Amino acid sequence: xxxxxxxxxxxxxxxxxxxxxxxxxxxxxxxxxxxxxxxxxxxxxxxxxxxxxxxxxxxxxxxxxxxxxxxxxxxxxxx
Amino acid sequence: xxxxxxxxxxxxxxxxxxxxxxxxxxxxxxxxxxxxxxxxxxxxxxxxxxxxxxxxxxxxxxxxxxxxxxxxxxxxxxxxxxxxxxxxxxxxxxxxxxxxxxxxxxxxxxxxxxxxxxxxxxxxxxxxxxxxxxxxxxxxxxxxxxxxxxxxxxxxxxxxxxxxxxxxxxxxxxxxxxxxxxxxxxxxxxxxxxxxxxxxxxxxxxxxxxxxxxxxxxxxxxxxxxxxxxxxxxxxxxxxxxxxxxxxxxxx
Numbered sequence: 179x180x181x182x183x184x185x186x187x188x189x190x191x192x193x194x195x196x197x198x199x200x201x202x203x204x205x206x207x208x209x210x211x212x213x214x215x216x217x218x219x220x221x222x223x224x225x226x227x228x229x230x231x232x233x234x235x236x237x238x239x240x241x242x243x244x245x246x247x248x249x250x251x252x253x254x255x256x257x
Numbered sequence: 258x259x260x261x262x263x264x265x266x267x268x269x270x271x272x273x274x275x276x277x278x279x280x281x282x283x284x285x286x287x288x289x290x291x292x293x294x295x296x297x298x299x300x301x302x303x304x305x306x307x308x309x310x311x312x313x314x315x316x317x318x319x320x321x322x323x324x325x326x327x328x329x330x331x332x333x334x335x336x337x338x339x340x341x342x343x344x345x346x347x348x349x350x351x352x353x354x355x356x357x358x359x360x361x362x363x364x365x366x367x368x369x370x371x372x373x374x375x376x377x378x379x380x381x382x383x384x385x386x387x388x389x390x391x392x393x394x395x396x397x398x399x400x401x402x403x404x405x406x407x408x409x410x411x412x413x414x415x416x417x418x419x420x421x422x423x424x425x426x427x428x429x430x431x432x433x434x435x436x437x438x439x440x441x442x443x444x445x446x447x448x449x450x451x452x453x454x455x456x457x458x459x460x461x462x463x464x465x466x467x468x469x470x471x472x473x474x475x476x477x478x479x480x481x482x483x484x485x486x487x488x489x490x491x492x493x494x495x496x497x498x499x500x501x502x503x504x505x506x507x508x509x
Contacts, residue, residue, distance in 0.1 A: 216452065
């Protein structure tokens, strides 16, 4: 287990002060995907708007960015 | 465990007295219930899902979360029990736990065995009535949580929960606590509001002018703004009933 931090960068920067203990980076990315989908869903419901370039940076305890997930990466949108 | 001190139930009696009219003899019966003190570590289930319990759990300090879960084991918090709450009074009449009780921080509890509670309510029906009335408040809170999940925005859900907790911290008072212990992580707050933890974090930032949520405590900076944001009306909590409005339906 390692602690991963999920910092959101959308209209504002929202640092994650607590982090989450997860087995590995793959699990952290899967967690970020769920987080992004939940966030996008609520934003669409409340405002009708979602910016696909907004992103979640997954960092380790030392502040190194291990992975960047854009909202677009978590969603599949068809015309 | 196994430390007995009955006067520790005074806060429970105070809670009952808020809404129900009890005779001196009935009040003494509550204070004379046997209790067993215990401490529950954070994230430890005190009552597991489906477990048969033989006691009700009174919260002395800390917070217990009531949990349910889906088939994948994902948990949803369905109630928060704070100091002064008898978390599962309903277990006296249905001992099989239909939801789990987990400590969200180090929590001191008193276990009150079911049998003496049952004997007491058989002898004093007005106490059964008082318990029934208080369980109705738990049901009213749950109904508000359903409205939260189904019909309120992320900011309103969190604002409502914080206003509710502030009011419950000061039962018997027409005011609310503007600062109170709230040892929930953002992930736990997410489990209570049906949001993701990142969305909780984001929402707390948008509410930062009205409320400051730190790791262990909450500071409400602008009560009126937070209550308006949360669509919060305290009536359902029945927290400030006047003495003349206290009920006693059953005869002495």
